[in-house]
Amino acid sequence: MSKRGGRGANVLKGANFEYDTEIKLDVKPELDFPIHPDLKKQSAPSEREARVLRNFRAYQSTVQAGPIYTHPTKRDTDAPAKTFSEEQFNKQYGVNVKADFDPFTGVDTYSKKYDPPKQTLPNLKRIKLDRKLFPKELWDVLAGASGDDIRANISRAGERKGAMIDANTVTTNGASEVDQKDMVKLIDKAGEEGEGDDEEANSENEEEEPQDETYEDDEDGGDYNAEGYFSGGEGDGDDGDDTAGGDDY
Amino acid sequence: MSQSKNAVELCALLVDEIYGELTSRIITILLRRGRLQIQPLGRHTRLTRRQLKHGLAILIQQHLVFFHETKSSTHYEANKDAAYNLIRTGKVLEVVENKFGGVAKDLVHSLFLMGHAKVPDLFEAYESGDHRATGDFGVSEKPATNGVNGHTNGHTSAHELRQTLVKLLDAGFIAPIYNQMFRSPTDLRNELETDLQASGGAFDGGAKGPKKKTALRDKLEQQLEDMRSTRPAWEGKGRKRDREIDSNGSNGSAKRRRIVEDGSDNDDDLKGDLLLNGDLTVYLNYEKLAVALRNQELVALAHTRIGDVTSQVYDKFLALLEPVIDRCQEHIDGGDGTTIRLKSVYNALPENVNVSLGIGKIGKDKIDTGALDRPQLKPQSEIEEDGDDDEDMIKDIGAVRPSVPQPRFIVDDDNPHDLFASVDEEERRMDDLNNHLRVLLADEAPFLRMCFDNEYTVDFPELVEYLKDKELAFYLRECFGPGGHRLVRVMQKLGKVDEKQLPQIALMKQKDIRTKLAEMQMAGMVDIQGVPRDASHTNARMIFLWHFDEERVKALFLEKIYKAMSRHLQRLDIVRRKNSGIVQLSQRSDVLSGTVALTEEQTNLISDFRKTESKFVLQISRLDGLVAIFKDY
Incomplete structure (x- = not known):
């Protein structure tokens, strides 16, 4: 430190800069978000407002615990809220369990079974809907006959997985002969493709598949379903509290 | 929106x-x-x-x-409005609880969850106890002052449930669904238009020419209006005015008074039971709920401007008017619109409201009430005023005596001996009530208008306009100081004002005025127009006119509120993420069931977070109050 003072004296002739150990600068680095000069404190809620708050909160928590709430699937929760295009807006959502798997916190622990279940699709089975009041093209997802068809389809996909492990199940699951042949073909294929099974189940029901989404298979996939060992396969592995914690250190 | x-x-x-x-x-x-x-x-x-x-x-x-x-x-x-209305959930539940008690609140809560529902399903949802989740905000859990809240935790009988639903249907808060509600207004319009053109008649083959187009538009409006009135109305809605009035006063004495022309209670129940057994599908009628919210706002205004007792009187008055108003911003004709008689207010007012309080006592000769006794058939805006003298005179009104003797008999089926109560007592009460109405009448805010002798009505558009002006003035004062507010008031009064004249009119320094006006122009609050005095267009030979466009400023203000609300929600999300660890912990099933107890530190963290969260939601709901004034009422 004293070296700096000396250097100053050397550079400027006649001027003698002594390093002042007592000096206290009253300059602070400027804040990124300076404090508002005239900020007023929020007044406390009146009795009525307190009731309003409580009601709102009660409604919110009931919805969140209920069948119609869908949990956030943002990949990067710290990304800025502002987006500039539809593409960018859409990109921030959607989770591919395998690709976005976090090896540090993603592994299920025993206590995960206490976590509230996370749903990415509303559970229409649990609410009563009058299908007369909906457009026809939505009828197949509403509870009812056609909705059950889709359910059956999904469970068949699960069964196929089981079939790959144990060939005996093919004969016992009561499928028609045509189905059996298909199944055998599938098993042959499965040998080559390995994990490609999920996508196939999807393409059976949907003509358009813009994004590789995980399927909501709440049906039990036999003992092969290692992914959902604790949580039924729903967890996206991102607990939320593992935000890229680098900035704390 | x-x-x-x-x-x-x-x-x-x-x-x-x-x-x-x-x-x-x-x-x-x-x-x-x-x-x-x-x-x-x-x-x-x-x-x-x-x-x-x-x-x-x-x-x-x-x-x-x-x-x-x-x-x-x-x-x-x-449906933008419905999406926006989500923020009002808490307020709606509060207003319903205030009016009809805890059971009604829980019923509405269930209906909120379900969107629309068949009545048996709704009851089932209620029974299953979806509503019993508690809002664990950091606010103290006090029951509503209403005294009816005790029901929430106990069992509710089917009969009580039905009765509550009938009450809600009668009030119009819950309504049967109708066909057009799932279609957007534009679709509905287009459909009607094609129908009209296809049906032949005057509009066969499309409307050509401005005259026909106007005719078509009028016809469409007419049909839309008809459609509104032909919605499957709830049966009980026929007798709109002077229906049963519940007098759950502030101390919760649930004494029931009814007015003579009303039918008996049993009749209502029977009819209700019949209807509710069927396939009635109901939804929450936000239009009507907005009316109730507006009334609440207006009563609060009366409370701050005048006082407690007067606001209670006003509350009863608005409650009497409520059944006939289906939605806010509905055009109500002045004069021949609905009026409420003083006697009805008297009958509706619960015993425990002591009307003798809250009014000053001055001798009759000290004040001039002439202006108040003059009935006014049309709203203020429709009359050319001859001068403001009267208004100035009546501002300091204390107590006034009615000039017309009042009828003395009231019928009260619960308390027949009221009939023999001392005449003096009743007359005094009626006098006091009349005085309260006159205080409301005389106030700067147009709370009431007297149409005929002792018949009053409310000009809602004007009253809401008053509220808007008040809020806008407050906002301008907060943002631009008293100087800015003063300049705006000058411009509001005079229209476009020359910059050179402003110092004399506003009694401010030229320099201050210029800085202030420039600042306000940057914020978009005022605007400037240059008019050249000759062809040279030099600045020196130019007249600069400043003006204040109220409509534009109101729109800007609304946008600002929306933006502020969005930012609050985004900020809330950030706070949530920061606390996500502790929040998740508090939501774990073993913690909720109490098998695992949280440490003191964890409990503190959670309660801190809840407090912050409630601050955000409180602020958003306050901002929503402003949006309601500027957009919905």
């Missing part, structure tokens, strides 16, 4: 806040892009067909999306 960027952002955030991500993503695209079919919707949202269908089903169930189905295609369109 205009299709502004801020409004869209806010609606998307609100849906996200309540119903979660999937629905929010769909409604964001629908709000940005307008009407869409399911294929383009999938393209823009990058969601699978299955996700879309699930999301849309929920959105339609919650009335957040309109749909329009033709033979070949189905279009979806976002």
Whole structure:
């Protein structure tokens, strides 16, 4: 430190800069978000407002615990809220369990079974809907006959997985002969493709598949379903509290 | 609500806040892009067909999306107002609880969850106890002052439930669904137009020429209005005025008074039971709920401007008027519109309101009440005023005596001995009540208007205009100081004002005025217009006129509020993420069931977070109060 003072004296002739150990600068680095000069404190809620708050909160928590709430699937929760295009807006959502798997916190622990279940699709089975009041093209997802068809389809996909492990199940699951042949073909294929099974189940029901989404298979996939060992396969592995914690250190 | 960027952002955030991500993503695209079919919707949202269908089903169930189905295609369109109304959930529940008690609140809560529902399903949902979740905000859990709240935890009998529902249906808060409610207003209009043109007659082959176009538009308006009135009305709605009035006063004495012309209670129940057994599907009628919220706001205004007792009187008055108003911003004709007689207010007012309080006592000769006794058939805005002298005189009114003797007999089936109560007592009470109404009449805010002798009505448009002006003035004062506010008032009064004249009129320094005006122009509050005095167009030979465009400023203000609300929600999300660890811990099933106890530190953290969260929600709900004044009332 004293070296700096000396250097100053050397550079400027006649001027003698002594390093002042007592000096206290009253300059602070400027804040990124300076404090508002005239900020007023929020007044406390009146009795009525307190009731309003409580009601709102009660409604919110009931919805969140209920069948119609869908949990956030943002990949990067710290990304800025502002987006500039539809593409960018859409990109921030959607989770591919395998690709976005976090090896540090993603592994299920025993206590995960206490976590509230996370749903990415509303559970229409649990609410009563009058299908007369909906457009026809939505009828197949509403509870009812056609909705059950889709359910059956999904469970068949699960069964196929089981079939790959144990060939005996093919004969016992009561499928028609045509189905059996298909199944055998599938098993042959499965040998080559390995994990490609999920996508196939999807393409059976949907003509358009813009994004590789995980399927909501709440049906039990036999003992092969290692992914959902604790949580039924729903967890996206991102607990939320593992935000890229680098900035704390 | 205009299709502004801020409004869209806010609606998307609100849906996200309540119903979660999937629905929010769909409604964001629908709000940005307008009407869409399911294929383009999938393209823009990058969601699978299955996700879309699930999301849309929920959105339609919650009335957040309109749909329009033709033979070949189905279009979806976002319902902005419904999305915005999500923020009012808490207020609506509060108003219902205040009026009809805890059971009604829980019933409405269940209906909120279900969107619309058949009555038996609604009862089932109520029984299953969806509503029993408690809001664990950091606010003290005090029951409502109403005294009826005790029901919430006990069992509610089926009969009581039915009765409550009938009450809600009678009040119009809950209404049977109707066909057109799932279609957007534009679709409905277009459909009617094609129908009109197809049906031949005057509009066969399309409307050509301005005259025919106007005729077509009028006809359409007429038909839309007709449609509104031909909605499947709840049966009990026939007798609108002077219906049963519950007098749950402030101390909770649930004594029931009724007015002579009303039918008996049993009759109501019987009819209700018959109807509720059927396939009645009901939804929450926000239009009517907004009326109740507006009344609440107005009573609060009366409370701050005048006083407690007078505001209670005003509350009863508005409650009497409420059954005839189906929605805010409905055009009510002055004069021949609904009026309320002094006697009705008297009958409706619960015993425990001591009307003798809250009014000053001055001798009759000290004040001039001449102006107040003059009935006014039309709203103020429709009359050319001859001068403000009268108003100035009546401002300091204390007590006045009615000039017309009042009828003395009231019928009260609960307390027949009231008939023999001392005449003096009743006359005094009636006098006092009349005085309260006159205080309301004389106030600067146009609370009441006397149409005939002792018949009063409320000019809501003017009253709301007053509220708007008040809020805007407050905002300008806060942002630009008293100087800025003064300049605006000058411009409001005089219109366009020359810059050179302003110092004399506003009694401010030229320099201050210029800085202030420039500052306000940057904020978009005032604007300037230059008029050249000759062809040279030099600055020296120019007249600069400043003006204040109220409508524009109001629109700007509304946008600012939307933006502020969005920012609050986004900030709340950040706070949530910061505390996500502790929040998740508090939601674990073993913690909730009490098998694992949290440490003191953890409990503190949670309660801190809840406090912060409630601050945000409180602020948003206060901002919503402003939006309501500027947009909805």
